[in-house]
Structure formats: structure tokens, C-alpha cells
Amino acid sequence: MRVDDELGSVVVDGNGNTVYVFAKDEATPGESSCVGKCAETWRPVSADGVSADTGINQVLLGSIDREDGTEQLTLAGKPLYTYAKDEPGDTKGQGYQKAWYAATADGARTGVSRPALGVLDSPKLGRVLQDKNGRTLYLFTKDTPWPMTTACDATCRQKWTPSAPVTAADAEAAGLSPEILFTFTTPGGTEQESFNCWPAYTFNGDKKPGETNGQGVNGVWFAIKADIPGSDRGKTVPAAGRNQY
Incomplete structure (x- = not known):
């Protein structure tokens, strides 16, 4: 993690490069929407040998398989990228095309207000x-x-x-x-x-x-699980890890 003067705490890789999430990936859980030339500019972060620093919850780290056979690191299910035009400490990709944002410690977008839910x-x-x-x-x-x-x-x-x-x-x-x-x-x-x-x-x-x-x-x-199948006045308990459905 690094504290940016404008954005606050952002995720960085081992070289100090800002790590980004891609808004379009949120519509395709488990895969990356950035392929081909996109991946030349927005470089997938490799999942090989990665561990979390003290600012990131290790259990939120995961990976997905890309089309080229490599494994891309994910944070809370969000694929992670670095920006080719950044130097360590830069955040030039922040807000690019209203789709790219520096990642928070739980994979959310920095610089954007969190939703109420x-x-x-x-x-x-x-x-x-x-x-x-x-x-x-x-x-x-x-x-x-x-x-x-x-x-x-x-x-x-x-x-x-x-x-x-x-x-x-x-x-x-x-x-x-x-x-x-x-x-x-x-x-x-x-x-x-x-x-x-x-x-x-x-x-x-x-x-x-x-x-x-x-x-x-x-x-x-x-x-509380996010996937709650309608209302039955509490008969279904939306508790994660309890197999209540």
C-alpha cells in the first residue's frame, strides 16, 4: 500500500507501481475484459509468488486464468493491472475513460464515493x-x-x-x-x-x-450474503458459510 497525496491509500506492486481495477470487469466476474492491445497498455499483475503487505487482507487475494494461459492476480475478485505510462509513484491511469481506477485495499475504486450498500x-x-x-x-x-x-x-x-x-x-x-x-x-x-x-x-x-x-x-x-433469494420474512437466513439456502 502507498498513501497518495490526492487519492489516499492505494495498492501498489512490489516495484511501487500503482495497481488499478477496470470497471468493465465488474460485469464479467471471474474473467478479464482487458485483452489484446488493452493488455499491452494495462498490464495484468501476475499472481505468481505474490503475498500481501500489512495493509491488505491476504484472504482477499486470488487469481484468474487469462486467455494466454497466465494467472492474473485478483483482489476481492477484481483483476489487477498496472499502467504502462506510470512510473513508480504515479497515478496517471486514475479515472482514464471513466473506467480505470487505483485499487483500494478491498479492490474498490479510489477517488469514487462508495455506495451506501x-x-x-x-x-x-x-x-x-x-x-x-x-x-x-x-x-x-x-x-x-x-x-x-x-x-x-x-x-x-x-x-x-x-x-x-x-x-x-x-x-x-x-x-x-x-x-x-x-x-x-x-x-x-x-x-x-x-x-x-x-x-x-x-x-x-x-x-x-x-x-x-x-x-x-x-x-x-x-x-450477510449478497445473494438473497427474495423475502420470506426471515425463514431463509442470509448467513455466509452456514449453508442456509
Whole structure:
């Protein structure tokens, strides 16, 4: 990672070159949309022998097979590239054709506001939900989905923060049906968002975007899947890693 004066923290390769993500790749999960001459200018980052520095969650690293048989490094499922016109420390590719952006620690685009509801493609957990700060959203299996009640008391809330409401448009932008949104008022009087009636929380043990340290805590906390198949008032538990579907 490197801190850029304008963009903040950006991912760099072992030579200090800024690493980019390509917006068009988001429509083709598991493959790169940059081939041929594109790949001469935007050079795929090789996955050979790569390890993460202290600013990047190692579990988010993965790879895809390119058409030429090479393996390209991915971060949270996003293929990574360097820009041929950059020197170490440059960010000349930032915003090019409104499609190329320096990568954040969880594979998002720098210099672009995060959506109110985001999706993290975790190699370990699959597609899970994030809030507007890139923090993973979790559900608590001790909660009651319908009628919605929370079992997370004041002591619990010292570690787990109720997630703020989002709009139908926010859900649609993240690829979710607005029908799965259920906002309710907690005993403390705050508005909390729920997904298929399961209240959502962030975990204070997640310090950086893309971290999932709350997954499996005490066997009752689980990241919320992004692929929620319609609303059945909580009968389907959208918990990553629990095989609830």
C-alpha cells in the first residue's frame, strides 16, 4: 500500500507501481475484459509468488486464468493491472475513460464515493454485503427475524454497531431486490436496517475495508450474503458459510 497525496491509500506492486481495477470487469466476474492491445497498455499483475503487505487482507487475494494461459492476480475478485505510462509513484491511469481506477485495499475504486450498500467478493465467504465505509455487514443468529427483535444488548453493542438504513435505490444499485429491506426501530430508538428481516451490524474488530473478522464469532455472528433469494420474512437466513439456502 502507498498513501497518495490526492487519492489516499492505494495498492501498489512490489516495484511501487500503482495497481488499478477496470470497471468493465465488474460485469464479467471471474474473467478479464482487458485483452489484446488493452493488455499491452494495462498490464495484468501476475499472481505468481505474490503475498500481501500489512495493509491488505491476504484472504482477499486470488487469481484468474487469462486467455494466454497466465494467472492474473485478483483482489476481492477484481483483476489487477498496472499502467504502462506510470512510473513508480504515479497515478496517471486514475479515472482514464471513466473506467480505470487505483485499487483500494478491498479492490474498490479510489477517488469514487462508495455506495451506501456495497458488495465484497470474498474468496473465502463469497459475495457479502458492506456498508458505505466498506465494513462488512453481519447478522446475529440470536436475533428474531419476524417480528424483528434484537438480542444485542448494550454490552453487545460495544462491539457490534447497528447498521444504518439504506434506500430501495441503494439495494437495486447493489443488485438486491428492495423487497428484502426491512427497517425497524431498536429498543434504543435508533433505526436499523435488516435484510430479509435479519438485523444488520458492523463489527468494531474490522479495522479496514474488506476485513471479515466478525465471521463466526462465538458461532453466532455471520457475514450477510449478497445473494438473497427474495423475502420470506426471515425463514431463509442470509448467513455466509452456514449453508442456509
